[in-house]
Amino acid sequence: MIRRLMQPPSLTVLAGGVGAARFLRGVVDVVPAAGVTVVGNVGDDMVAHGLHVSPDLDTVLYTLTDQIDEDKGWGVRGDTPRALERARGLGADAWFWLGDLDIGLHMARTGWLADGLPLSEATARLSRALGLGLRLLPATDDRLRTIVVTDDGELDFQTYYVRRGHADPVRSLRFEGAEQARPGPGVLQALAAPAVVIAPSNPLISIGPILAVPGVREALAARPGRCIAVSPIVGGRALRGPAADMLRSLGHEASPLGVARLYEGLIDAMVLDQADAGLASQVQLLGIQPVVADTVMRDPGVRRRLAAEALRAAGIAA
Amino acid sequence: MIRRLMQPPSLTVLAGGVGAARFLRGVVDVVPAAGVTVVGNVGDDMVAHGLHVSPDLDTVLYTLTDQIDEDKGWGVRGDTPRALERARGLGADAWFWLGDLDIGLHMARTGWLADGLPLSEATARLSRALGLGLRLLPATDDRLRTIVVTDDGELDFQTYYVRRGHADPVRSLRFEGAEQARPGPGVLQALAAPAVVIAPSNPLISIGPILAVPGVREALAARPGRCIAVSPIVGGRALRGPAADMLRSLGHEASPLGVARLYEGLIDAMVLDQADAGLASQVQLLGIQPVVADTVMRDPGVRRRLAAEALRAAGIAA
Numbered sequence: 001m002i003r004r005l006m007q008p009p010s011l012t013v014l015a016g017g018v019g020a021a022r023f024l025r026g027v028v029d030v031v032p033a034a035g036v037t038v039v040g041n042v043g044d045d046m047v048a049h050g051l052h053v054s055p056d057l058d059t060v061l062y063t064l065t066d067q068i069d070e071d072k073g074w075g076v077r078g079d080t081p082r083a084l085e086r087a088r089g090l091g092a093d094a095w096f097w098l099g100d101l102d103i104g105l106h107m108a109r110t111g112w113l114a115d116g117l118p119l120s121e122a123t124a125r126l127s128r129a130l131g132l133g134l135r136l137l138p139a140t141d142d143r144l145r146t147i148v149v150t151d152d153g154e155l156d157f158q159t160y161y162v163r164r165g166h167a168d169p170v171r172s173l174r175f176e177g178a179e180q181a182r183p184g185p186g187v188l189q190a191l192a193a194p195a196v197v198i199a200p201s202n203p204l205i206s207i208g209p210i211l212a213v214p215g216v217r218e219a220l221a222a223r224p225g226r227c228i229a230v231s232p233i234v235g236g237r238a239l240r241g242p243a244a245d246m247l248r249s250l251g252h253e254a255s256p257l258g259v260a261r262l263y264e265g266l267i268d269a270m271v272l273d274q275a276d277a278g279l280a281s282q283v284q285l286l287g288i289q290p291v292v293a294d295t296v297m298r299d300p301g302v303r304r305r306l307a308a309e310a311l312r313a314a315g316i317a318a
Numbered sequence: 319m320i321r322r323l324m325q326p327p328s329l330t331v332l333a334g335g336v337g338a339a340r341f342l343r344g345v346v347d348v349v350p351a352a353g354v355t356v357v358g359n360v361g362d363d364m365v366a367h368g369l370h371v372s373p374d375l376d377t378v379l380y381t382l383t384d385q386i387d388e389d390k391g392w393g394v395r396g397d398t399p400r401a402l403e404r405a406r407g408l409g410a411d412a413w414f415w416l417g418d419l420d421i422g423l424h425m426a427r428t429g430w431l432a433d434g435l436p437l438s439e440a441t442a443r444l445s446r447a448l449g450l451g452l453r454l455l456p457a458t459d460d461r462l463r464t465i466v467v468t469d470d471g472e473l474d475f476q477t478y479y480v481r482r483g484h485a486d487p488v489r490s491l492r493f494e495g496a497e498q499a500r501p502g503p504g505v506l507q508a509l510a511a512p513a514v515v516i517a518p519s520n521p522l523i524s525i526g527p528i529l530a531v532p533g534v535r536e537a538l539a540a541r542p543g544r545c546i547a548v549s550p551i552v553g554g555r556a557l558r559g560p561a562a563d564m565l566r567s568l569g570h571e572a573s574p575l576g577v578a579r580l581y582e583g584l585i586d587a588m589v590l591d592q593a594d595a596g597l598a599s600q601v602q603l604l605g606i607q608p609v610v611a612d613t614v615m616r617d618p619g620v621r622r623r624l625a626a627e628a629l630r631a632a633g634i635a636a
Contacts, residue, residue, distance in 0.1 A: 051368045107367035108408040111367040
């Protein structure tokens with residue numbers, strides 16, 4: 001039985017996009033949202049046609065406020081493409097899908113940023129307006145962009161991912177602006193929570209940009225509480241997106257063990273799927289406690305049980 | 319009888335927004351659109367929520383391609399405000415009305431500008447895509463912004479005009495960036511046309527920014543052909559907008575005579591309304607030929623006759 005905590009725990013989740021958002025739905029089924037802080041990836045932010053788009057933050061926002069288009073995993077359910085189709089009809093090379101409601105949100109954010117507000121404040125306003133129960137913090141308010149180095153040269157993240165369908169072998173990654181970036185307001189404090197969970201997101205391009213902000217990796221390494229990760233790789237495959245191929249092409253093992261190695265020194269435990277139970281002992285050898293669970297969130301029940309298992313591993317009796 | 323010319327005349331029209339666009343509909347009823355070049359005002363361009371909006375160019379575009387919302391005089395007929403209402407619902411201070419189709423056009427333009435295309439090329443692409451028959455040239459590709467000095471300080475044009483409903487007494491005007499601005503491609507050539515018409519637009523804030531681009535006023539003063547203006551003031555009042563109050567508060571006479579004085583040295587003739595026929599002799603004294611006509615474009619017939627009269631005054635036998 002899953003028991004709802006009456007007191008908000010102090011829990012922080014490091015999150016990418018779709019996988020993290022689904023995991024977070026499980027988390028807020030198990031613990032009160034008010035006690036949950038999410039540190040979100042901004043490495044795949046982009047300016048599309050003048051509009052500042054934060055795909056990962058928005059996926060968390062839309063998913064946790066039940067506006068998400070479940071089939072796609074991103075965007076607003078039932079949104080219309082009037083503006084986008086007009087732009088295309090006029091000859092614009094509008095390859096990034098933007099619905100009208102989505103555009104309205106980007107307009108609000110872009111206007112605030114133009115007025116000089118930091119992304120964290122714009123995100124807080126959107127969170128309040130949409131009724132997001134948890135606290136969503138961009139990893140940094142500074143400009144940080146994931147650049148994917150391919151045989152065709154350097155690609156910004158969305159060009160690599162959306163436009164070219166993440167088909168290019170990845171030769172390396174870099175996080176433009178990371179060296180100068182500062183953790184967003186509240187981020188370092190959030191990493192000092194009693195429990196930190198790294199969501200089942202791509203460790204290289206979703207969690208990587210968060211860890212690339214100076215001070216974040218160090219704060220996690222020096223954590224006063226527990227930190228655990230949920231593997232986004234099951235049976236050698238990513239639950240979504242190019243994580244497995246990307247891990248392999250960058251010389252890592254496409255398995256929970258490969259992910260655990262990337263997080264060595266940062267996590268105390270890793271939740272891995274039953275399909276990978278055979279790797280538990282090797283994860284253990286890294287000094288990371290393996291926790292075997294059903295990690296494929298095919299329905300709300302599995303999602304909730306996975307969240308409960310992860311929180312238990314993180315020391316929260318959920 | 320109005321006779322359609324079979325050969326495109328070489329005619330250039332200096333244009334602001336709504337009044338100019340309505341006048342231009344009359345012009346293309348009388349002469350083939352292919353022979354008409356419009357030099358458009360960009361002083362009231364703005365960036366709204368990240369989107370580059372060119373209100374005067376767009377009003378010409380929409381009006382001449384029969385997409386205009388006739389009741390408002392701007393925007394696309396039947397456009398929806400899904401994105402705008404979303405932005406407002408999220409707390410954005412979205413006071414500038416933008417319909418979804420309009421946003422699509424701004425997205426296309428903003429994307430091209432971000433790719434490094436000049437405004438003239440973006441405008442040419444939009445013109446082609448929408449099937450605009452005439453040639454629409456921004457007065458400059460450089461940044462030029464009309465700043466309205468009021469008792470409450472300096473306001474950008476749209477803040478003065480839309481947000482504050484042009485209610486502030488205007489103490490002075492300045493055109494930010496004008497000194498560094500260069501005439502857009504084709505603009506100076508267009509001013510060397512056999513006939514140039516200054517549309518019935520606000521001489522201070524619609525035509526003023528065009529004349530403020532270095533080289534434009536000089537080219538008009540040295541014109542090889544004829545230049546005429548159509549008065550936007552009838553019986554002491556502007557046909558639309560704040561021109562009359564603005565003329566008065568800046569020390570000019572709110573009459574065709576006041577407008578003629580502003581254009582002294584630049585025009586050979588001025589079309590003024592029957593209501594102002596009494597001023598004809600004073601206009602004449604400025605060395606400007608007065609042409610009395612019905613200038614209130616209340617229906618297509620009047621609009622067409624006014625255009626024919628103006629073109630005749632400009633030396634085109636329409």
